Each structure stands twice: as C-alpha cells, then as structure tokens.
Amino acid sequence: MKEQVVCKTSDIQPGEMKEASFGRQGVLVCRTPDGEFYAFMNQCIHQGAPLDKGMICGATTDKSKPGSYDYCHEGEVIRCPWHGREFSIKNEGRMLANPSKKIPSFKVRVEDESVIVYK
Amino acid sequence: MPKYQIPIVDTDIHERVQYKDILEYLDEPYKHYITNCHWIQEKHMPYTQPAVAGVDRADAIVPDGRPAGSDLKFMQEQLLDDIGHEIGILTSALDPSPSSMHGWHEMAVALASAYNDWQIENWLEKDERLYGSVHIAAQDRDAAIKEIERVGSHPKMVQVLLPIDDIMWGDPFYHPIFEAAEKHNLMIGMHHNEPPVYYGKWPRYFIEWHTLIPTAHMKQITSMMFNGVFDKFPNLGLMMIEGGFTFIPHLMWKMDQQYRDLRHEVPWLKRKPSQIMKEQVRFTTQPAEELTKKEFMSLIEQMGTDEMLCFSTDYPHWDYDSPYRALPNLDAELKQKIFAENAKAFYPKLPKKRRANNERASSL
Ligand code: FES
Numbered sequence: 001m002k003e004q005v006v007c008k009t010s011d012i013q014p015g016e017m018k019e020a021s022f023g024r025q026g027v028l029v030c031r032t033p034d035g036e037f038y039a040f041m042n043q044c045i046h047q048g049a050p051l052d053k054g055m056i057c058g059a060t061t062d063k064s065k066p067g068s069y070d071y072c073h074e075g076e077v078i079r080c081p082w083h084g085r086e087f088s089i090k091n092e093g094r095m096l097a098n099p100s101k102k103i104p105s106f107k108v109r110v111e112d113e114s115v116i117v118y119k
Numbered sequence: 120m121p122k123y124q125i126p127i128v129d130t131d132i133h134e135r136v137q138y139k140d141i142l143e144y145l146d147e148p149y150k151h152y153i154t155n156c157h158w159i160q161e162k163h164m165p166y167t168q169p170a171v172a173g174v175d176r177a178d179a180i181v182p183d184g185r186p187a188g189s190d191l192k193f194m195q196e197q198l199l200d201d202i203g204h205e206i207g208i209l210t211s212a213l214d215p216s217p218s219s220m221h222g223w224h225e226m227a228v229a230l231a232s233a234y235n236d237w238q239i240e241n242w243l244e245k246d247e248r249l250y251g252s253v254h255i256a257a258q259d260r261d262a263a264i265k266e267i268e269r270v271g272s273h274p275k276m277v278q279v280l281l282p283i284d285d286i287m288w289g290d291p292f293y294h295p296i297f298e299a300a301e302k303h304n305l306m307i308g309m310h311h312n313e314p315p316v317y318y319g320k321w322p323r324y325f326i327e328w329h330t331l332i333p334t335a336h337m338k339q340i341t342s343m344m345f346n347g348v349f350d351k352f353p354n355l356g357l358m359m360i361e362g363g364f365t366f367i368p369h370l371m372w373k374m375d376q377q378y379r380d381l382r383h384e385v386p387w388l389k390r391k392p393s394q395i396m397k398e399q400v401r402f403t404t405q406p407a408e409e410l411t412k413k414e415f416m417s418l419i420e421q422m423g424t425d426e427m428l429c430f431s432t433d434y435p436h437w438d439y440d441s442p443y444r445a446l447p448n449l450d451a452e453l454k455q456k457i458f459a460e461n462a463k464a465f466y467p468k469l470p471k472k473r474r475a476n477n478e479r480a481s482s483l
Contacts, residue, residue, distance in 0.1 A: 053178030081177030
C-alpha cells in the first residue's frame with residue numbers, strides 16, 4: 001500500500017482527530033487548528049492503547065514555573081486514553097516527557113477534498 | 120507477537136456500581152437516604168485524576184454513556200473475551216470505607232451487604248470466569264463478621280476486601296475478622312482507597328499522592344506482620360492490590376533486620392518476616408513500573424521467590440496494564456506463574472486446573 005485516500009477534508013474539523021485505515025494499518029488522522037493534516041499509527045507506543053479514543057488537546061509547557069502553569073499548543077497534542085502520555089503532533093509525534101520516543105507517522109497530502117496518506 | 124498460549128488470572132478488575140443499581144438490595148431506611156435524600160459517599164481527594172477521563176480509561180466508558188466498569192457485557196467484550204481471561208477477580212469500586220463513613224456504621228454495613236448481593240447476582244453468577252470479593256464495613260467489626268458468615272461461603276467469593284484507609288488492620292481488635300475469613304477459606308485482599316500518605320494530609324499534586332501509594336501498602340503489611348496476624352492465622356494470605364511490587368525486597372530486608380534487633384517486642388513472630396511474606400503475602404503487578412527483563416529478574420532474585428507476584432490489569436482504570444506490554448518478555452515458566460499459577464496457588468477457592476471447555480485461550 002503506497003498511498004490511499006483516508007477521508008475527506010470536511011470529515012475532520014480543525015482541532016479534531018479521527019481513526020482511519022491505511023491498508024490494514026489503523027491510522028490516526030489529526031487536523032491541527034491551522035487546518036493542516038497529520039497521520040500517525042493509531043496505537044500508543046507505550047502499551048498499545050487506541051489513540052483515537054484519547055483526546056486532541058493542548059498541554060502545559062516547559063515554560064511553566066513551579067506553581068504557575070503555561071498552557072498552549074491547543075489542538076496540537078495527542079493524549080493517550082490510558083496512561084495519558086502526550087505526543088506533539090507538530091513535532092513528529094514525539095512524547096512530551098521523553099522526546100526521544102515518537103509515534104510512527106505517515107506522510108499526508110491534500111488533493112482537492114481528499115486527504116491522502118502515503119509512506 | 121504471540122508466541123504461545125497461557126491462561127490469565129487477572130487479580131484486579133473493578134466492576135462499578137451505581138447507587139441506583141443497589142437500591143433493590145437495600146432495606147429502609149437506607150434506601151430512602153439515597154433515593155430521596157440524595158446521599159452520596161464523602162470523598163476527600165482535592166484533585167481529579169489528571170489523565171484523559173479521570174479515574175477511567177477513556178475507551179472504557181460504556182458506549183451508551185454509563186461509567187466504565189458498570190456493564191458486564193461491555194467488560195466481556197473489551198476485556199474478558201478480547202484478552203481471553205481464564206479468571207478475573209472483581210475488586211469493585213464501592214467502598215464504605217472508614218474515612219468516608221465516619222461513625223455512620225449502620226449505613227456502611229447496609230451498603231456492604233447490598234453490594235455483595237448485587238455483585239453475586241449480576242456478576243459472579245452471570246460469568247463463570249468472574250470471582251468476587253466480600254465487602255465489609257470492617258470498622259464495625261462484629262457486623263463485618265456477620266457479613267462474612269452470610270456470604271463468605273458463596274463458591275465464587277475468594278477474599279475479604281479491606282480498604283487501605285485510616286485503620287491499621289493488624290490491631291488485635293480486628294483479628295476476629297481474619298478468623299472468620301480463614302474459616303471460610305477466604306484470603307484478605309487490601310486495596311487503597313484514599314489512604315493518607317502525607318502525614319495525614321493531601322500532597323499538593325495528584326502525582327505525589329499516586330507515587331506514594333506503596334508507602335500506605337507497606338504500612339499495612341508491617342502492621343499485619345508485627346501484630347502477629349500471619350502466625351495466628353497460618354492459613355490466611357494477604358493480597359496487596361495495586362500498590363506496586365518493587366518495594367518488596369526493601370521491606371523484607373528492613374523487617375528482617377528490625378526483627379533480629381527487636382524480636383523482644385514481638386515474641387509472637389515465629390518466623391522471619393521475609394519468610395512470612397514469602398509464604399503468606401502476595402502482590403498484584405499493576406501498576407508495573409517499566410523494568411527491563413534484567414531489572415525484573417534481579418528484583419525476583421532479591422525477593423528470593425518467584426511466587427509472590429500475580430498479574431493484574433486494574434481494568435477499567437486509566438493506569439490499566441496490558442498483559443501484552445506491561446511486563447518485560449519473561450521466560451515461559453515464570454510467565455505462567457505470574458499470569459496464572461501464583462494466584463491459583465494463593466486463593467484456595469479458585470479452580471486449580473484450567474477448565475477443559477475453556478476455549479478462550481490467551482495469546483501472550
Ligand atoms: S498506552 Fe498510551 S500512555 Fe500507556
């Protein structure tokens with residue numbers, strides 16, 4: 001499977017995510033608030049939870065100081081439905097607490113109304 | 120990737136009751152307090168559990184919107200059938216615990232009884248894989264013993280559940296509870312509820328409290344140990360549920376060293392504390408810290424036995440452990456022990472042999 005239309009652009013609003021199939025592989029298609037599309041393996045790299053059952057959200061950042069939260073990147077973070085690990089959509093799916101780990105990702109392009117995932 | 124098949128005995132599954140479900144098992148006036156007076160149990164934790172859906176796995180909420188763990192059919196689909204459990208031990212979510220009920224013992228006792236009846240009828244008798252825990256309001260010792268006498272002989276009740284809360288259960292005042300449990304071949308299961316881990320108060324963050332839960336478990340083991348419960352009730356076993364297991368070697372060494380120095384104070388201990396732990400105390404594995412195989416094996420070596428750990432998922436809570444991924448890839452014999460045999464050897468009322476007609480093998 002080299003490439004595949006996984007959904008229509010109108011299927012996912014900015015700040016939302018959705019499960020789709022790429023061949024036999026389950027993928028998580030995310031749309032960040034700026035309208036861009038991203039696709040990741042729909043399985044958490046920790047213990048394998050289905051990521052589409054988690055949430056797309058923002059995160060408290062490393063600019064936070066003890067006792068004072070800095071929260072941003074709304075719509076740019078995936079949080080796992082089980083242990084809550086956070087992955088940055090805009091930073092190659094890297095885990096916030098340990099950026100050396102990342103969710104495998106797929107390339108995505110949009111043609112007309114179609115969201116196409118490819119390797 | 121699946122390599123071979125072994126059965127799973129899951130030692131910590133939380134079925135959940137909603138108050139409306141137990142009304143039919145409650146007598147008046149207790150029913151009235153819930154139905155018309157809107158009673159709900161007092162909780163103390165100042166924060167929520169800051170995962171995606173509070174205390175639960177976000178994907179375990181029942182599709183019709185009911186809370187995770189409240190529907191047997193969905194639990195069967197998502198857990199028991201999907202993984203292929205041979206046995207699951209229910210540890211619930213209802214807790215008439217001392218710190219939330221204060222002195223209102225009558226209500227606590229009524230809730231525990233109603234819960235047991237609800238559990239038996241709706242879970243234990245509806246799925247052959249499920250075994251249960253007798254709920255008691257142990258703060259009312261004599262009523263608790265009556266409840267053990269009432270439901271403890273049910274063939275699918277395997278333990279009496281005590282909350283890790285604000286009572287140290289080793290106190291001789293509570294020993295008659297252990298006597299009643301032992302009489303019915305029931306083990307004691309201890310699970311934390313809202314134990315004070317922080318000098319009687321709450322730490323500022325949930326992550327601090329959650330990190331320190333093992334300290335509350337260590338306190339209860341120490342209490343049971345030095346109050347002589349295990350020597351007094353040699354057939355009794357204690358299952359510590361959901362408190363972790365990497366502290367075990369430390370506690371064994373510490374208690375042994377203390378015992379060598381200060382045996383004088385607790386002459387009723389006839390065996391070394393570490394020996395007693397090996398023989399009578401067990402631990403569920405979840406939430407497993409992420410260890411390499413080498414680290415895990417070194418820990419087992421430090422414990423001096425591979426028979427103390429019993430696998431658990433803690434379904435449907437957010438810190439669920441997957442049987443496929445939570446522990447390192449262990450050798451077949453050890454895997455067999457941790458995933459099934461240790462729990463079967465511990466609970467006298469669990470079937471020892473795998474059911475012949477059980478087709479639901481699990482691939483691990
Ligand atoms: S499975 Fe995703 S954080 Fe654990």
